[in-house]
Amino acid sequence: VGLVVCGLGIALHFPIGVMRAINASNGRTDMAAARASVGVGIAIGVGPFALGALADEVGTHSAFLVVPALLALAGAAVWIGREPHPAR
Numbered sequence: 001v002g003l004v005v006c007g008l009g010i011a012l013h014f015p016i017g018v019m020r021a022i023n024a025s026n027g028r029t030d031m032a033a034a035r036a037s038v039g040v041g042i043a044i045g046v047g048p049f050a051l052g053a054l055a056d057e058v059g060t061h062s063a064f065l066v067v068p069a070l071l072a073l074a075g076a077a078v079w080i081g082r083e084p085h086p087a088r
Contacts, residue, residue, distance in 0.1 A: 014040060024081075 018036045025032035055063035 010040075010044065020081075 017040065018033055021032040021036040022029045051063055051066070054066065057063075
């Protein structure tokens with residue numbers, strides 16, 4: 001059940017992230033989509049191991065307290081970058 005929930009979360013956010021990357025790409029849509037895909041792959045592959053290593057060091061409860069902090073940081077990044085910057 002946990003894997004299904006995680007898969008649904010990723011499935012819903014991936015297209016939105018790629019769309020935002022393409023919108024900010026200044027016409028280089030293929031490179032934006034490729035970089036977004038690589039970034040998501042690295043995050044999905046490294047994230048659980050990093051959280052597990054942190055849990056080994058500070059304990060499970062303390063390690064999982066990092067997750068809401070990272071979600072808040074991601075929300076702030078989306079809020080700051082919600083409008084495209086003017087072309088230079």
